[in-house]
Amino acid sequence: GNSVTQMEGPVTLSEEAFLTINCTYTATGYPSLFWYVQYPGEGLQLLLKATKADDKGSNKGFEATYRKETTSFHLEKGSVQVSDSAVYFCALNTGNQFYFGTGTSLTVIP
């Protein structure tokens, strides 16, 4: 079956710290992988995506690489800001549905 497992939170970091949120997946076939972000009081927004193995998705200083050999899609950012405080969801898309992880809450303190 298809599933996504991501690092449990909450995560609290100081501004300018390095961020890693781990995500691993199980899938049949060749899914695309996504990171969505949910800011407080807002809906889910696409952060970045990768559609095939070894692709790197990047946006707003965040990046993640689709690693087929380790079935992973870890999210990283070199220097977080207070405005990055949100809940981050890893997801895989098989075409007719998304499978989401449980979300990782990130709080960045000044």
Next chain:
Amino acid sequence: GAGVSQSPRYKVAKRGQDVALRCDPISGHVSLFWYQQALGQGPEFLTYFQNEAQLDKSGLPSDRFFAERPEGSVSTLKIQRTQQEDSAVYLCASSKTDSHYNEQFFGPGTRLTVL
């Protein structure tokens, strides 16, 4: 261009009442999806439409849940005889096609509270 809109944004129902949740997808998007998001959890798939055809309803938790998209645009998720365990945020998403390359665009959700 407008994004995905959902109404109402908040709904409080007494146990046993029927509710109807509306989703307006992005114009021209072929695929439409409904998800249920419990507090502190990720969205879980309920059902999927390609145009007016409901191609997958495997995630609907019981026969009290029913979804339709009669003209291939607006969709309604109906929950009959609501129960407390139905309390959640119901998310609608649309995408251009059902290709796995495509992102899904999410609406703001309807927060349903069943008392």
